[in-house]
Every structure is written in structure tokens, then in C-alpha cells.
Amino acid sequence: MTTPSRRAPFYKDVPDEKWNDWRWQMSNRLNTVAELANVLELSDSERKALEAKDLFRVDITPYFASLIDPRDPHDPIRAQVIPTDREMAPFTSMMEDSLAEDRHSPVPGLVHRYPDRVLMLVTTQCASYCRYCTRSRIVGDPGQTFSRKDFEAQIDYLQHTPQVRDVLLSGGDPLVLAPKLFEEIISRLRAIPHIEIVRLGSRVPVFLPMRITAEMCDMLSKYHPIWMNIHVNHSNEITPELAAACDRLTRAGIPLGNQSVLLAGVNDSVHIQRKLVHDLVKIRVRPYYLYQCDLVEGAGHFRTTVSKGIEIMEGLRGHTSGYAVPQFIVDAPGGGGKIPVSPNYVLSQAPGKVILRNYEGFITTYTEPEDYNPHAVAPLEAQIKHRPEPGQEGVLGLLEGHDMFIKPANFETVHQRGGGMHRLKANEQKWQPLGIGQPPELIEGDAKETLPLISSGDDSK
Numbered sequence: 001m002t003t004p005s006r007r008a009p010f011y012k013d014v015p016d017e018k019w020n021d022w023r024w025q026m027s028n029r030l031n032t033v034a035e036l037a038n039v040l041e042l043s044d045s046e047r048k049a050l051e052a053k054d055l056f057r058v059d060i061t062p063y064f065a066s067l068i069d070p071r072d073p074h075d076p077i078r079a080q081v082i083p084t085d086r087e088m089a090p091f092t093s094m095m096e097d098s099l100a101e102d103r104h105s106p107v108p109g110l111v112h113r114y115p116d117r118v119l120m121l122v123t124t125q126c127a128s129y130c131r132y133c134t135r136s137r138i139v140g141d142p143g144q145t146f147s148r149k150d151f152e153a154q155i156d157y158l159q160h161t162p163q164v165r166d167v168l169l170s171g172g173d174p175l176v177l178a179p180k181l182f183e184e185i186i187s188r189l190r191a192i193p194h195i196e197i198v199r200l201g202s203r204v205p206v207f208l209p210m211r212i213t214a215e216m217c218d219m220l221s222k223y224h225p226i227w228m229n230i231h232v233n234h235s236n237e238i239t240p241e242l243a244a245a246c247d248r249l250t251r252a253g254i255p256l257g258n259q260s261v262l263l264a265g266v267n268d269s270v271h272i273q274r275k276l277v278h279d280l281v282k283i284r285v286r287p288y289y290l291y292q293c294d295l296v297e298g299a300g301h302f303r304t305t306v307s308k309g310i311e312i313m314e315g316l317r318g319h320t321s322g323y324a325v326p327q328f329i330v331d332a333p334g335g336g337g338k339i340p341v342s343p344n345y346v347l348s349q350a351p352g353k354v355i356l357r358n359y360e361g362f363i364t365t366y367t368e369p370e371d372y373n374p375h376a377v378a379p380l381e382a383q384i385k386h387r388p389e390p391g392q393e394g395v396l397g398l399l400e401g402h403d404m405f406i407k408p409a410n411f412e413t414v415h416q417r418g419g420g421m422h423r424l425k426a427n428e429q430k431w432q433p434l435g436i437g438q439p440p441e442l443i444e445g446d447a448k449e450t451l452p453l454i455s456s457g458d459d460s461k
């Protein structure tokens, strides 16, 4: 079913109690040429990278290293954790913080990008380091890690920000924190009444499955609802050890999802991805997102075209269980957030008809009702409660009639050609909607202040 347990011959003398002890695994991680050359034959490119200064941190648990086929220079696990000199090659549009996370942080380590949820970075340390890490600007560097003071500031911000109902703990990897500190963070979050769910983003089950102990699962189950996303990129990572760790987590009531990254030479093919998602649902892990590789320094050679991702989605949807199909996401460079990308299934539309195609190319007509009467838009109080931050209404705001436009910053001045005014209304007024057909409560003064008519692209505020 899963990849059989493999313990590199190099480790055959390590007794089981040590091998299965997460502390032993953490303190025996591989990071030098000499250590890695013991378990596999390094290429010149790998040696060069390992000997380079200022390279993004290397550390690999013996468990994860033992999953590499030492004779295969293109092994998909090897490429994820052993650097090559291609990491040092710059590329067009390469950035240090491609998702502009630092700009969206009200306090260090807290990224508040979306209206109702935050990403909370609690450490910069991981069990092993992925070569394509999107946060390599801080991850791996103990000097960049977060202090007690940062943590208190994060908690303080969350206590005073009632629109946050979902906190995603990440880093680094929250599961490498000292057990006591880890529990303290979760219990402090749980004590904030408006925080409805706590999510963990972790690759520990994959790098260090022995860390998922019964004690950890018991601890987590005291703070439900807890959700977790793991990070598996290739079926070779799905071992009996990972399966058992996932079983312990799901039995503790934690729903598991998987986030993978589309990586050239690792998993950039329909058949590899289809096997991956099938192997994941077999261990009760629901594929959640498949990410396009970010424009981050060091990751250039892992990037594929976006069309490769669309092709993979074409090969999954309809061809396999809906539960096994992740969403393909491009995390927008410049801080635009996650954008789902998929093949087009809507071919055309006319009043009363939608023309759709399925995965086989069958084209159908959905005839729409002629007498459909939609529920009225939610009352203003409900809208404000749901989305108190102006400027994040997006396209939904256009559909609900709160805004008529979404315009780039300075859109007005760019088009100012200096012509005379011919009409009765002065300046701006003649471009404003007259309010005909809008829900009346939204035209009042109050509503205009909370839900401004014009969403500008100005992100300086």
C-alpha cells in the first residue's frame, strides 16, 4: 500500500529506541558534505552547494534521508532537501518576500492578509528544510526567530481584533516547538472567545513522524476544533510511519489536509499527482491545495509553467474522486493572496442558458429558471459583522451593488486630459451611480463610510 520502511544501511546499527525517538532524529540531522556523503553519492552540483556560504539552511532528519534512493540522482525526495548549485542562479522576478508578507504584518510574525483569518508564525525552525521554501528569508535562521515579546504582541493583537475567527499556526514548523510552549500557544489562542478554529501547518508528520506521540495527540484534542494541513509532494513520502502518525492525529479528531507544491522534476506530471492524491486519501488525508512554486530566491529551478498545473487539474477533476482533487493555487506575487486557477468549464452564456463542458469534452446546456427570485442581500448589520474591513469586499462588492468599480490607484488622474466640463454636474459627481436600484440602506451616509464606493488599489494604508 504505502512505501515500505527503508532504513539506509548506514543506520542499520542504530537501535530502534533511538531511531523512533524524535529527539534522536532531531539531534542527528544531516547537514554537511561528510554526513550526506555517508548515505548517498553526492553530485558535483550538490557538493558545490553544500560547501557554499550563505546558502539557505540544510538539515535533514535521518528518517527522511533514509527514504531517498541513494542510486537515483533524480530521486524526488532528494531534490526537495539536498541543495544543488542551481539554487544560486537568479531569475527574472525573483524576490525575497514574494508574497509581501512582511507588509501585511501588524506585529512581527503575524500576517493578517485576509479579513477573517491570520497566519501566525511561531518559530523559524523546521525538522528539515525544503529547498523551495517560500519563507527562506527568515526560516532556518535561529537569529530571526520570534521572542516571548513578539508572541505577547501577537496575542494582544488577536485579542483586540474580533474579526479574526481562524488562526493558522505556521513558521517554521509549530510542531518543533518545545511541547510546553506549543501547548501554551494553543491554550492562549483557545482562551480568546472570537477565535473559532486553530489550524496547524506542519511538515513534522512527514519529516519526523515519531514526533506525533500519543501525548501530543491527547494535548491537541483538549483544544478542539483543531485542523491540520501536512505537506507531502510525492508518494514516496507516504510510508507506514507517516500513515501511523496520520492515523493517530485523525483518531484524536483532527481533520487532515495536504498542501503540496508543484515542483519541476519532483511531481510535475499528471500520473505522479494522481498517484499522490490516491495515496493521500488512502491514509485519510484530503488534498487541499496544490501550489504554483513561488518566485522566491533559490527556487527558480523548481518552477513549472502555470499551464502544467492546469493540465494536472484537467487530469484529476472527473477522472478521480472529488475528495482527491486539490485546488490549484497561484499565491499572487506582490501580496495579492491565493488565487485559484483551473481549466475553464463554462463555455458560454446567454440569458436563461449556460453552456458547460465536462472532463470528457461533453458539452451541455443548463437551462436556468425564468422565475428565480434570489434571497435579498443580507441586512447591513450582518454585512458589517461579517466583513468589517473596508476595501476587502472585492468582486462580491460589485455583485452586491456596494461598489460599481474596482480601480487601480490614481486611475482618475491618469486619465485626466484637461478637457472642459460640458455637463451640469461638476467633477466627480457625474460618474457616481445615481443610486437607482441599489438596496436603500446602503445609500445612507453611514453605510457609505463603512463600505466606500471606490476600492482603490492603494495598499499604503
Ligand SMILES: *Cc1c(COP(=O)(O)O)cnc(C)c1O
Residues within 6 Å of the ligand: 111, 112, 113, 114, 117, 118, 119, 168, 338
Ligand atoms: C494561506 C494563508 C492563509 C490561509 O488561507 P486559506 O485559503 O484560508 O487556507 C491565511 N493567511 C495567509 C497570510 C496565508 O498565506
